[in-house]
Structure formats: structure tokens, C-alpha cells
Amino acid sequence: MRRQHALRSKLFAVVAAAALSVLTFGTPAQANHAWGSYHWARTSNPFTLKLGDNVTAAWDSYLSTASADWSQSTVLDTTIVAGQSTRSCKATSGRVEVCNRTYGNNGWLGLASISVTGGTHITSGTAKMNDTYFNTATYNTPAWRLLVMCQEVAHTFGLDHQDENFDNPNLGTCMDYTSDPDGPPSNLHPNAHDFDQLEAIYAHLDSFSTVDQTQSVPQVGDDRASWGRLVARDGARDTFVRDFANGDKVITVVYWVR
Numbered sequence: 087m088r089r090q091h092a093l094r095s096k097l098f099a100v101v102a103a104a105a106l107s108v109l110t111f112g113t114p115a116q117a118n119h120a121w122g123s124y125h126w127a128r129t130s131n132p133f134t135l136k137l138g139d140n141v142t143a144a145w146d147s148y149l150s151t152a153s154a155d156w157s158q159s160t161v162l163d164t165t166i167v168a169g170q171s172t173r174s175c176k177a178t179s180g181r182v183e184v185c186n187r188t189y190g191n192n193g194w195l196g197l198a199s200i201s202v203t204g205g206t207h208i209t210s211g212t213a214k215m216n217d218t219y220f221n222t223a224t225y226n227t228p229a230w231r232l233l234v235m236c237q238e239v240a241h242t243f244g245l246d247h248q249d250e251n252f253d254n255p256n257l258g259t260c261m262d263y264t265s266d267p268d269g270p271p272s273n274l275h276p277n278a279h280d281f282d283q284l285e286a287i288y289a290h291l292d293s294f295s296t297v298d299q300t301q302s303v304p305q306v307g308d309d310r311a312s313w314g315r316l317v318a319r320d321g322a323r324d325t326f327v328r329d330f331a332n333g334d335k336v337i338t339v340v341y342w343v344r
Contacts, residue, residue, distance in 0.1 A: 155236060
């Protein structure tokens with residue numbers, strides 16, 4: 087599916103961020119929300135990114151909706167394939183693994199990690215949903231499940247949040263922190279700024295591809311000790327980096343429970 091040009095809004099800024107930089111936003115209207123300069127290397131647009139389905143039946147519809155939503159981008163499509171990690175969510179080269187599990191009362195609703203080579207090129211991604219909280223009355227709602235699924239999957243593309251203040255009015259995008267996903271407006275799907283930002287991130291082409299490749303990738307777990315050093319703290323979002331051999335890194339962004 088392709089988003090109609092009539093829905094596009096003017097691109098406010100072009101990403102020019104160095105590796106490991108994290109953009110912060112002074113006002114909710116900010117449209118420049120790349121996650122550093124991280125992106126999948128590819129030789130043409132649009133490219134297709136596989137989302138490995140390691141989730142239980144309770145999450146399948148939310149994964150399907152997020153995949154369909156993000157596939158409206160003009161630069162990327164997503165396709166849901168059989169997961170290769172089960173609920174352990176081990177990263178798999180060239181694709182994204184999506185998982186849910188009762189990860190414990192550790193303070194986070196959702197967790198996204200990307201493996202990076204060459205400073206900026208994503209080689210794998212994982213998106214985890216913490217059922218310890220989603221099994222509670224507060225978060226066991228379609229709105230919360232869809233918001234967090236939509237957001238965590240998008241981080242593996244290189245997108246960051248548009249706004250990280252829970253108390254600001256909803257921006258009408260799943261890339262917005264909120265205390266009320268239903269709004270109004272609802273924060274359950276991407277908005278025009280998200281698609282504009284994806285176009286900015288993927289405006290250039292690479293001479294090689296990291297999509298759908300088969301090679302070993304570094305791994306981190308679901309516990310803070312495995313994420314490496316804290317490099318940024320902005321509102322309810324923490325970003326961690328763990329360095330591996332040969333310049334490879336794993337960057338993890340955490341969606342904390344308020």
C-alpha cells in the first residue's frame with residue numbers, strides 16, 4: 087500500500103545526526119525525530135523488511151496492524167514472516183524479531199534494540215512487549231497494546247519519538263508519549279510527520295544491503311545489565327549502547343512505565 091501524496095505535510099528538517107546522538111524535542115510540534123542516524127543499508131527504495139512473528143495470539147492482530155500501517159510508507163514495506171527466535175527474542179540478521187513475554191516488574195512496557203555496523207547501518211532489530219504489565223488492568227487494553235507495538239517496531243526502522251512529555255496533548259501518532267492512547271486524538275497509528283521522517287532517513291541509497299542478509303549479529307538480553315552503558319536520558323526514554331568486537335554495537339531504547 088502507498089500513502090497518497092495529498093496526505094503529506096512539508097518536511098520540517100533533514101536528519102543530520104552523528105552516530106549515538108539522540109535528538110530531543112523542545113515542543114510537541116517538532117517533526118525531526120530520527121533515532122540518531124541509524125538506518126538499514128539498501129540499494130533501492132522501497133525495500134521490504136521482514137518482521138518475525140514470535141508473539142502469542144493475543145498480540146497477532148496488533149502486529150498485523152502495525153505492519154500494515156508502516157507499509158504505507160513510500161520508502162519501506164514490512165512483511166510478517168515466521169519468527170526465528172520464539173519468545174526469547176534472539177536477534178536475527180537482516181530482519182526484525184517481534185516478541186512478547188512476561189519479562190518481569192522491571193519498569194518497561196516495551197523495548198527495542200538494533201544491531202549496528204559501520205556506525206550507522208542497522209543489521210538486525212528486536213521489539214519486545216512486556217506482558218507483566220500488559221496483563222494488568224491498566225495496560226491490558228487494545229489502545230495500549232497497539233500504541234506500544236506500533237512504536238517499538240518503528241524504532242527498528244530508525245524512528246524516534248516525536249514528543250516525550252506524557253502531559254502534552256496527543257499528537258495523533260504512536261511515536262508520541264501519552265497517558266491516554268485513545269486521545270483525542272488517538273495515538274494508535276503513524277501520522278504524516280512519521281512518514282516524512284522515514285523519507286528523510288532513507289533519502290540516500292547505499293552501495294550494499296543489510297536487509298535480509300545472513301550473518302552473525304551481537305546479542306543483548308532483556309535485563310539492564312546486558313544493555314551496556316547509558317548514553318542518553320530524555321524524559322521517560324533511556325538509550326543504552328553496548329560495544330562489541332569489530333566496531334559493532336547494539337543500541338537499546340526503553341519505553342518505561344510511567
